Amino acid sequence: MPYVDLVAILAVLQFFFFALMTGRARMVTGVKAPATSGHEDFDRMYRVQMNTLELLVMFLPALLLAGKYFSGLTWLVAALGSMYIIGRFVYWRAYVGDPAKRGLGFGLSMLPILVLILMALVGIILSLLS
Template identity: 60%
Template sequence: MHFVELIAILSVCQFLFFGAMTGRARRRTGLLAPATTGAPEFERMYRVQMNTLELLVAFLPALLIAGTHHNPIWMAAIGSVYLVGRFIYWFAYVRSPSSRGLGFMLSLIPILLLCVFALVGVIGAF
């Protein structure tokens, strides 16, 4: 289970990193809080942070439940694809939002797989 826990905390750290990058973009562009529009560089980084938060809500419980019911090394491996996908998404989105597709799919597919594994594990436990 420690592999699953490692991936879980790394995903939280990744989200915090994206938050720091959003703050950095805010400072660089001079966009004052609470504004969230007005500087494209900031808006792109902000969307990476918010999209990551939106996915994290599904990723973490799916990872932890799947890791409880199935081989934790395999579940952590699937979770690590999510982490890589989020970084690819970040690099692509801040450069050209239309190129974010690969990173998004490498984030979404692991979540869907983990949800299936979690659901099968929970149902099989009855």
């Protein structure tokens, strides 16, 4: 389980990094708080941060529950979580450069979330049935 916990905290640190990058984009572009738009470069970074936040709500519980119910497969759960983190970085780089090219990063983020949700659901159901 420590690997799953490590992936969970790395995902939180990644979100923290994206928040810092959004703050940096705000300073560089001159978009004053509380505005959430106003310059294309800031808008792109802000959307990366917000999209990552939206996915974290699904990712973290699915990751931790899949790790709990499939304790013999924590290597797989951690690998799926790592795929999510890599996908978020791919998404970030693509979205900031050209939002039309964000598809690969989005897919690399969503696929592991879906698999982890299914693993967690199966684990919970099997636990209820036993």
